[in-house]
Amino acid sequence: MVYTALSTLFSHWRRHPGQLAMLVLGLALATALWSGVQAINTEARAAYADAAATLGQDRLDRLVRADGRPVPLADYIALRRAGYLVSPVISGELRAGDARLRLLGIDPLTAPPEANTPTLQGEDFNLAAFFTAPGLLLMTGATAAGPLPPDLPPIRTTESFPPGAALTDIGTAARLLGQSDPSYLLIWLDQPAHLPPLSTATNLQRVAPEQRADPAQLTESFHLNLTAFGLLAFAVGLFIVHAAIGLAFEQRRATIRTLRALGLPLRSLLTAFGLELAVLSLFAGLVGIILGYAIAAALMPGVAGTLRGLYGADLPGTLSFDPIWALAALAMTLAGAALAGAQAMGRTARMPILAPALPQAWHQASTRQMRRQAGVALALLSLSGTLALWGDSLILGFGAVACLFLGAALLLPITLSTLLRLAQRGARGPLGEWLLADTRQQLPGLSLALMALLLALSANIGVSTMVGSFRATFVGWLDQRLVAELYVTAQTEAEAARLVAYLTPRTEAVLPVVWADTTLAGRPGAVYGQADHPTFRDHWPLLAALPDAWDSLATGDGVLINEQLARFAGLSPGDSLTITPGVTLEILGIYSDYGNPEAQAIITDDLFAATFPDIAPTRFALRVAPTATAALASALRDDFGLPADAVINQTQIKRFSLEIFEQTFLITGALNLLTLGVAGFALLTGLLTLADMRLPQLAPVWALGITRARLARFELIRSLILAALTFVLALPVGLALAWMLLAVINVQAFGWRLPMQVFPADAGRLLALALLAACVAAALPALRLARISPSRLLKVFAHEA
């Protein structure tokens, strides 16, 4: 019986393959975007977990020097000789051009069991080769395939090691990095019971895993962002499915009634409906998972680039397939389809057998309902504002965004309705009046699709305003910060000395760039030594500063800190900061430092030399007359003999920085466009659903003397009006979103605040895009209307539709 019902129901799809395609495509799109985003998140989280678990770093405490410099070997030996179980690690990064490789040099003989270092055994694994020069590097096949610095020891591939990194013997790392003292010591969980506490035995600082910068934590906001986008897309996809199922229900009313009248029990009918939906969603879900995987795989390199650029987190550029992920996505599809189909099922269950088989507008949203929605919307918007202004965490920031979106969406129908009513007053002529009145009447049926469009447009405006503001600020900041014409790097201190001697007569100024990695307010960071020079005084914008900050800095009486440090540690000018044990300085000012996740402080070069006597500058910023820049650069390469990549001009750095920047927001742009596409599709399905139900509304107008072609044109215009009005509403929502992203989310997530700029050209482009989407969405229903046969219109008036 169920089979009979099912085959009867399915015959509908054979006759309406377009509708079937719409349903499947809608579900598939929803699944694809959602699961794609989830795939990326899963991959990234797995990478963070891998990275965190490397050498048991998620569980093991470390001993480090308070100033962030390497631990003297003698300190390590002293601890071992005293009986403490600690193990040395030498870590660092090898760079050559674009190629970079993080080295993790361990001592397998003393490594804690929790370190779980990859197995060193294998068929023909030569352990002696691991310990003795030239040594061995263990890395994943993907890392080995990527660009690597030259002159590396032999490579062996291993599984489950962080991308862009290699495990090696500490001796090999020491040789490659030119560092003989351990970077830090890993502390075994169990120490011999008879020993006094480790803290009494050493001056080194003990750092617990949770005190260290954790990429999973840093990137949480980014993934929350992706998830939000994914959910948005999924919701928009469900609009499509809802519309398709609703349409199918309307068109099958007669079939359903006949089946019931012929004695098919309601339960069998509902079972058949459920089965039908399950089969379709299963199929669509599978298609969606394939699509989602493809989307994720296509976006993955961009995401990896973004995360590296923003947070320094390393991700593989490729995607692995996780069956759990696929199952979760499928479950999400089924749940979504059930949600979208629930209404049609409920209506089927309630439909009396003898109900007239007339299509009815099934979204009966009355003015009262719109008012109620508006009330909820206003409450949500006030909540959003409250959260944005007074909330002080990332979650609350996203809460504010969610409330803004939901509130704006709920406010849409009544706002559109009001705008249309106002327009009606000014309308001239019967057709104009009718067009506006009819558009208004269509609102309930289209409001879901329009809400989807509103969300997509708002997100687009918000994100592009944010990215645009960021970009403009970043470019301005680069222009200000990168004033020196050339930047040169010496290989050794001796070469640096010769370089300075060579450059001094040939340049206006040779400004050393020198820094020490250290811990600032308990966070990893760097202290820079900077010469007192107009180059800096005139060009470094300070966000907040004490009077005469630059003068005080020049006399060594204070320190400038970056915005990230100020926000993280709650520091203001006038507070004091310890830059290395024993050296505490007054904070003179705060400067913006976009794109740098770490804390940073600047002191004068003299103070730097006194504080870090064993760090000599090997990098220099050169002030040269712009016309002489090229000649000096080639002279440095050809006459002085610096390698080509040791001389970089300002333009190169800017270009490189901007490339990183563009890469960073690649994924955002892609997701934006996809969401807008899905919203356009939702509008199309909404219009298609309404098209058949609208015949009773259009037929009288036609009968009274308007051609079908003209009616079709009106359909297009109506769609454009709705899109344009929605866009008008999306503008303030999008700008509010941009403000939240810049002033709330960014501050919480990255530690910097950006001035907001509005880009009318971008908005114009988006309006054009929205109208285009509306036009494309309305084109098919309009074309069908233009070609409808008069007899179909006339049927409306006849006894039986």
Next chain:
Amino acid sequence: MKLSLCAALLCLIAGHATAQGFAGLGSDAEGFAIPQSPAIFDFPTDHGAHPAYRIEWWYLTANLTGPDGTAYGAQWTLFRSALTPNDATGWEASQLWMAHAGLTTPDTHLSAERLARGGIGQAGVTTTPFAAWIDDWSMTSTAPATADALDALSIGAIGDGFAYDLSLTASGPLIFHGQAGYSVKSAQGQASYYYSQPFYDVAGSITLPGGTIPVTGTAWLDREWSSQPLSETQDGWDWVSLQFDDGARLMGFTLRDSARAPFTAATWIDADGTTQSYPDGALRMTPHATTQVAGRAIPTTWRIALPDRALDITATALNPQSWMDVSVAYWEGPVTITGTHQGRGYLEMTGYE
């Protein structure tokens, strides 16, 4: 990884991990020095490390007695294993070090292991003054400058749940095994340099979970180094060091061979230090009873006969479960001697799978 690495530590001798003989001791000596006969020793230098040879150890076993007469055993061993026949300093590790400590009571056996690379000071051996150490475990000479460095030693080790601190004083000379310290290990001619100090009197303390116990007793130090001590088919050995109540001592071992008859050797040491070495076949070691230890049957009672000395004894383990649960596991523990002679000693058995 740690376990597998340590298992492989001794395999380093082979340069590849297909174990040949116990812990890969049976493989060729490519690039390393080979023990030569006649053996010529130069002390105190030869008390120190010989980086040109692949493997070397400082191996001390002590039979101890508590105030209530309870018998105990203690073991302190430092192994050196060379990756290449040189002695680089810094992180370029060419010498790896491994140490084992064991403490045996009639009903418990505790063991610990430490690993280190050479060249950075975490482990090593110096000769003037003599000291061998890894982390906080050490064997340090307390002998006067005029005496042999090994005449008096202080040793200590701390493991999980146990520790000991022992002072050793030798009452006799160093003795040399085989042909004046050139000890042949197989019919094919594999050999090592091998000498001992078997005449230690011991005083000190041991620490068990129950507390610290003062102890006295005797101890035996073995020094041995080589580059290829076993032939390829020799897959384990049974070794004893025995101290008889009359003051004589006996060192004997059987190298079990999968392809041919076992290879035996023995050194009889009179109370005054006069030695007699016995060639293959003179000593007979026969398993008498086995015990299930760590999932395998291990002979913990031995019939040992040296007809030339009218010796026919039974050596019984003080604690049959004296299993050294370290990366290359083996059995090492005190034994009591009954039969034609009485006394105490140490038994070591390797290569039981």
Next chain:
Amino acid sequence: MLLQIDGLTKAYGPVAVLRGVSLTLAHGQSLALTGESGSGKSTLMHLVGALDAPDDGSIMLDGVEITGGDDAARAALRRDKIGLVFQQFNLIPSLSVAQNIAFQARLAHRHDPARDAMLAQRLGLSDLMSRYPEELSGGQQQRVAIARALAHAPALILADEPTGNLDEATGDAVLDLLLELVTSTGAALMMVTHSTRLAARLDRRLHLSRGQLAPLGSG
């Protein structure tokens, strides 16, 4: 002669609905078209109303041949000359009663508020002018449809079962009003009905059977 139809044929696919229909209708006259379901009476009506084009034959309305034009010409003709009343869905749901009544007149640029008011008053709609169709009863809706059909003073009113969805009493009242107003405004009426009782109240009656006309009563 207001309307002159000659040899009209129309087929939908293989089904011949009208097979050579000819008739005439004078100014001020009312004509009832009766016939079985599927006899082609609605189709004839739609052709006359320029809602559809015939396969063959001629329809002269007020001396103008209406069968030759295109979609736009037919739409213009409907706008100017024809008043339509159908069984259902006559009204534009998004417009108020007043706007519905005025709609066609405004399209035809012949809007006369006084005429609208007169019609509303005659049809008893004066109090309902700001309501929307969905707020009206079936009878009220049909009265609005009649007002709308007459508001632009068409030459010909076409009514297809205008009381088909109404109960007998309401239907009679609506028909009374229709006939009275058609007569008083000087328009001609052609009405499709399956009811001989209603047909009897019109000036002439024609019976359509299998796509061909046969006179009925005093036709």
